Amino acid sequence: MKKTVIVALLGIVFFSCKNEKKVESTENAEQKTETPKTETTNNEIMSTGINWDEIPDLKDIGNFPFITAPTGLKIANEKNGVSEFFDYETMENFLGNTIYTAEGKLGILVFEGSEGKDFNQKLFDKSVYDYLDKIGAKKLYKGNFPEDENQKAKLEKNMWNGKHGTRGILRESDSPFAVYAFKNSGKKYILNIQSNSAQGNVFIMELKDFEQTIKKYSAEQMKIDIDKTGKAILHINFDTDKATLQPDGQKTVEEILTLLNANPNLKLSIEGHTDNSGTAARNQKLSTDRANTVMYALAGKGIDIKRLKATGFGSQKPLKANDTEENKAENRRVELVKI
Incomplete structure (x- = not known):
């Protein structure tokens, strides 16, 4: 009887140890198969961006800035088709997961109501987005500001002080924005579009590398x-x-x-x-x-x-x-x- 009890006890201990080893082995396997988390570095972000070979080259779309006011709206302080113009600027463009920095000449079109009427946000959005889709411009992004604080801070650099005020992309919950790109006559263009209940804005940049014109004092x-x-x-x-x-x-x-x-x-x-x-x-x-x-x-x-x-x-x-x-x-x- 004593032998039987001892054998039984040894069996329980052996089975318990075996179970512990199985649990430990399973935990180790789970740890080994867990996918490591990776972070995107600034260099990786800068190395990605727009593949201009995939951007459409549009024909017969007129001249810069390519967009006019639809009936019922007008471009505020309009001169040569824009409200504000900068010979050289930089613009940050959100592509959904990265930010693409562009430089070149920048035109800002501020749309407001015409003939005494208030600005119509639905009319602006429908007119501008339908037009860009119709001519074949490539939509790179449409949505809200990114959640990443670094990306938010970079996008908030899109603020330009012109003759008629300061304009830029705003971080507003009810003001999503879109980014489009196209080529025309050998040149590259990026547009940022945003609207709210008060006005609509189009920021269009003709990309051009900065050229140093300062010469040494010879x-x-x-x-x-x-x-x-x-x-x-x-x-x-x-x-x-x-x-x-x-x-x-x-x-x-x-x-x-x-x-x-x-x-x-x-x-x-x-x-x-x-x-x-x-x-x-x-x-x-x-x-x-x-x-x-x-x-x-x-x-x-x-x-x-x-x-x-x-x-x-x-x-x-x-x-x-x-x-x-x-x-x-x-x-x-x-x-x-x-x-």
């Missing part, structure tokens, strides 16, 4: 300015609150060197100027040190120092009032004055 231009006015005004970049030339400042010195080598009889007074930040004594010293930096840099490159002199004026001779950061930047300068 030795030739310095000579032209000196011959015309007796001086050349240079905005040479130094380290903040120091007289150490930054790399692009060194390139400007190279242009002054070219000027002096091409005109061996030219003598220059190198005059430093600051804005009114800081004390008068500090500005005087800083402007003098910067003028000396330029002079000795030229002398070190072989220019006879007898052709040069350096003077600092601090903030005594501003070109503009020191009332904005832009004006202060204009006042921080080095002038080459013909002796």
Whole structure:
């Protein structure tokens, strides 16, 4: 009888351990088969976007901005078909899961009621969306603002201050928006459309890469300015609150060197100027040190120092009032004055 009880007890213990191993094995299997969560990085977002090969190339749709007001509505402050126009801007475009950043010229069309009538939101939506669908523009997104806070913040950058007010995509619960794209005559276009009970807006961008048109202040231009006015005004970049030339400042010195080598009889007074930040004594010293930096840099490159002199004026001779950061930047300068 005792043997029977012992065997029974051993059987229970063995069965219990076996069950525990099965449970543990099942839990491990579930953990192994669980799909890991992934996050989309900014680089991945930027690498995705619009495949322009799949965007239709539309014909016979007129000229920019391609959309006119339907009967019963008008474009506010209309000039050349738009309410506001910007030669160059950027626009963030929500594609449903990513944001595509575009740059180029931007036209804003603000629709309101005409002939004394209130704005009709249903008329606007029906007219604009039916028209875009009819001409074959590709709908990339239509719906509400995204839930992701980073994407919301990026879309809220779509706010432009024009001559007649500030316009942009609004985060409103009753104002869904849509994004369309098409090509025409070799150019790419993106539209954002949004309306509410008060007005309808179309933001249309003709995509174009930014072209840098600022050219370096060359030795030739310095000579032209000196011959015309007796001086050349240079905005040479130094380290903040120091007289150490930054790399692009060194390139400007190279242009002054070219000027002096091409005109061996030219003598220059190198005059430093600051804005009114800081004390008068500090500005005087800083402007003098910067003028000396330029002079000795030229002398070190072989220019006879007898052709040069350096003077600092601090903030005594501003070109503009020191009332904005832009004006202060204009006042921080080095002038080459013909002796």
